Amino acid sequence: MDEISKVVRDYIIREYVPEGDDREITETTPLISSGLVDSFSMVSLLRFLEKKYSIHIPDADATPEAFDTVERIVALVRRFHKTEVGSV
Amino acid sequence: MSFSDTVRQSYQTDIEGIRTAGLFKEERYIHSPQSSGIEVEFPVGSPPRKCINICANNYLGLSSHPEVIAAAHAGLDSRGYGMSSVRFICGTQDIHRELENRLTQFLGTEDTLLFPSCMDANAGFFEACLNEKDVMIADRLVHASIVDGMRLCKAMQDTFKHSDMGHLEEKLQEHQDKRFRMVITDGVFSMDGDTAKLDAIVALAEKYNAMVFVDDSHATGFIGKTGRGTHEHCGVFGKVDVITTTLGKALGGASGGCVSGRRELVEMCRQRARPYLFSNAVAPVIVAGALKVLDLISTTTERRDKLEWNAKYWRGLLQEAGFDLKEGDTPIVPVMLYDAKLAQEFARDLFEEGVYAVGFFFPVVPKGQARIRTQLSAAHEQHHLDTAIEAFKKAGKKHGILGLGRKELMARCVA
Numbered sequence: 001m002d003e004i005s006k007v008v009r010d011y012i013i014r015e016y017v018p019e020g021d022d023r024e025i026t027e028t029t030p031l032i033s034s035g036l037v038d039s040f041s042m043v044s045l046l047r048f049l050e051k052k053y054s055i056h057i058p059d060a061d062a063t064p065e066a067f068d069t070v071e072r073i074v075a076l077v078r079r080f081h082k083t084e085v086g087s088v
Numbered sequence: 089m090s091f092s093d094t095v096r097q098s099y100q101t102d103i104e105g106i107r108t109a110g111l112f113k114e115e116r117y118i119h120s121p122q123s124s125g126i127e128v129e130f131p132v133g134s135p136p137r138k139c140i141n142i143c144a145n146n147y148l149g150l151s152s153h154p155e156v157i158a159a160a161h162a163g164l165d166s167r168g169y170g171m172s173s174v175r176f177i178c179g180t181q182d183i184h185r186e187l188e189n190r191l192t193q194f195l196g197t198e199d200t201l202l203f204p205s206c207m208d209a210n211a212g213f214f215e216a217c218l219n220e221k222d223v224m225i226a227d228r229l230v231h232a233s234i235v236d237g238m239r240l241c242k243a244m245q246d247t248f249k250h251s252d253m254g255h256l257e258e259k260l261q262e263h264q265d266k267r268f269r270m271v272i273t274d275g276v277f278s279m280d281g282d283t284a285k286l287d288a289i290v291a292l293a294e295k296y297n298a299m300v301f302v303d304d305s306h307a308t309g310f311i312g313k314t315g316r317g318t319h320e321h322c323g324v325f326g327k328v329d330v331i332t333t334t335l336g337k338a339l340g341g342a343s344g345g346c347v348s349g350r351r352e353l354v355e356m357c358r359q360r361a362r363p364y365l366f367s368n369a370v371a372p373v374i375v376a377g378a379l380k381v382l383d384l385i386s387t388t389t390e391r392r393d394k395l396e397w398n399a400k401y402w403r404g405l406l407q408e409a410g411f412d413l414k415e416g417d418t419p420i421v422p423v424m425l426y427d428a429k430l431a432q433e434f435a436r437d438l439f440e441e442g443v444y445a446v447g448f449f450f451p452v453v454p455k456g457q458a459r460i461r462t463q464l465s466a467a468h469e470q471h472h473l474d475t476a477i478e479a480f481k482k483a484g485k486k487h488g489i490l491g492l493g494r495k496e497l498m499a500r501c502v503a
Contacts, residue, residue: 043245043247
């Protein structure tokens, strides 16, 4: 698992997985469609990503589909990080 | 755009999708007043059938109480049918003010403002009282009306894991840079029936300089030794900054709601809350009925005591029968089925046995968390519950779910 994936996964475990719940969160575990994260609680994940990676994710891109797995979230971060920083 | 055939077809496809997913909700027509026993027409066109009602918010059994009805009649005669006005123009009668004062006294706050519903109170409060310099930190299972109200407000939104005080503390620490912090919770959570740890929330709020907001709609009138609500139950009476609650559940069951709390917050609602400014005043008949309800519950705890006994007894019956229940000690007792189609079939089976309860499924509860939400009333007698449990057991046996735990039930989940 690369560094960004690890950071995102660790945040999701800390922020969303209830105490005592031993479920595994992989890069492809459904987050929104499983009900672990919903549109109401997703806002803190969005804020974390924007602050951590100094990016802005427009509302139109911050969709439940785009946030449904660690893999998709990392893709979103890379897309906006590349765009804003201008480096590959 | 006109409502063309194309537009119509598009919506019909969406509606059919809801049906196919097993998520379609149907109304049933009740031909009697609300009570522990009701007459229900289902399916449409069939003769009404007598049922035990075990899914109403009629916690104190006052929805059709003769004294409440008589008081409402007297209110119609003395104060008329409707105000035809919002409150601040010509919609405030002396009885509105009287009811607000009585609620203030009952809830132990500084002031109260009536709204057409608690849904409206929640919709209007946050936008009226907080701005972009503030933060709202809500329990993740707060009522949908609170979520909607928060979305209308420009303050930052944040959430904490349900009833997790450690996580709440982290959030309060994180947001010390904001002007105001407001912790938001239900008092009793409407879908799971558990109670907020309001004593711990108030302690954290004091430590980190935050206000506390509680929607006590499923608690006012019967939670706490004298039924004042979750704040009384948790030993923090007088320490909650804002309470919103409804007149549409234990307090008569008609309609109406309120914001009750710190004088200045209530005044901000009076000046700025949109549902208050732009929606009709609560009808005099409802105000008169609610005043009588407060009379009835302020002098004796007989009804809330009976409700407490009923809830304990019913929970014991369900547990003994082998149903999977959410933990709790309130009159909301969810029977967990997890699968939406099963919840609907189970409700139909109960109806065949003369018990009226409804399946709860997405979007009312999260996907895969369908249930029959049973709710007790002081109007239930023991024989109602003894009859109801036999219906539940019969349906449980039919579907082979008795004695199964959460994991086994979830494994059978299709929708």
